[in-house]
Amino acid sequence: xTPLSYMVVSGGAGGIGSALCRLLPASGFAPIxxxxxxxxxxxxxxxxxxxxxxxxxxxxxxxxxxSLAQISERAGEVCGVVLAASPPPDLLPFGKLTPEMxxxxxRVNVVGPQSLLAGLIKTHFRKNKSGVVVGILSExxxxxxxxxxxxxxxxxxxKTALRGMLSVCAAEYPWLRVRTVSPGFTKTGMLDxxxxxxxxxxxxxxPFASAEDVARLVLREIVSR
Numbered sequence: 129x130t131p132l133s134y135m136v137v138s139g140g141a142g143g144i145g146s147a148l149c150r151l152l153p154a155s156g157f158a159p160i161x162x163x164x165x166x167x168x169x170x171x172x173x174x175x176x177x178x179x180x181x182x183x184x185x186x187x188x189x190x191x192x193x194x195s196l197a198q199i200s201e202r203a204g205e206v207c208g209v210v211l212a213a214s215p216p217p218d219l220l221p222f223g224k225l226t227p228e229m230x231x232x233x234x235r236v237n238v239v240g241p242q243s244l245l246a247g248l249i250k251t252h253f254r255k256n257k258s259g260v261v262v263g264i265l266s267e268x269x270x271x272x273x274x275x276x277x278x279x280x281x282x283x284x285x286x287k288t289a290l291r292g293m294l295s296v297c298a299a300e301y302p303w304l305r306v307r308t309v310s311p312g313f314t315k316t317g318m319l320d321x322x323x324x325x326x327x328x329x330x331x332x333x334x335p336f337a338s339a340e341d342v343a344r345l346v347l348r349e350i351v352s353r
């Protein structure tokens with residue numbers, strides 16, 4: 129029997145994460161479903177997809193360390209990680225953002241993922257000089273000729289920092305395949321923080337993606353060479 133190739137998915141019990149976990153087996157991967165609080169859903173999903181679930185609270189150094197230990201104990205080959213976990217935006221103007229909001233976004237989007245990724249490089253990726261890392265960013269960050277979205281500054285700042293962290297990782301470990309996807313508004317529970325009329329206005333400008341749409345984009349990055 130061919131050993132399973134495991135793919136770690138932080139935020140694996142969330143909308144995009146769970147959609148991705150369901151797609152992975154058909155491409156030869158078993159998901160390691162990282163969850164913060166929804167243990168029952170994560171374990172059901174892992175059972176459905178042939179993987180296993182681990183508690184992975186990216187705000188907690190102890191939780192990240194424990195998840196890495198469990199992954200090393202239970203998984204054979206870990207071939208990649210998808211950084212899908214993120215808090216919803218704090219919908220406030222720039223001048224009203226608090227240090228606590230910024231710190232929370234940074235912990236989940238940058239500090240925790242860096243610790244998780246560094247641990248996976250040390251325990252799994254480095255020995256074969258192989259691995260794929262996909263970070264889920266956001267269209268809200270803007271682009272070269274497009275300003276970032278306003279009113280969700282802490283989220284945008286943290287996602288931009290995540291991109292920087294992954295760029296540094298790619299430069300220091302050129303044998304890693306480091307990729308990102310930047311979806312726009314996506315039909316997940318994260319939309320619950322937005323005003324309904326605002327969402328209607330935004331959807332008039334461009335249709336919202338489904339979680340499955342974004343998961344397929346992520347999977348494409350995983351399997352592409």
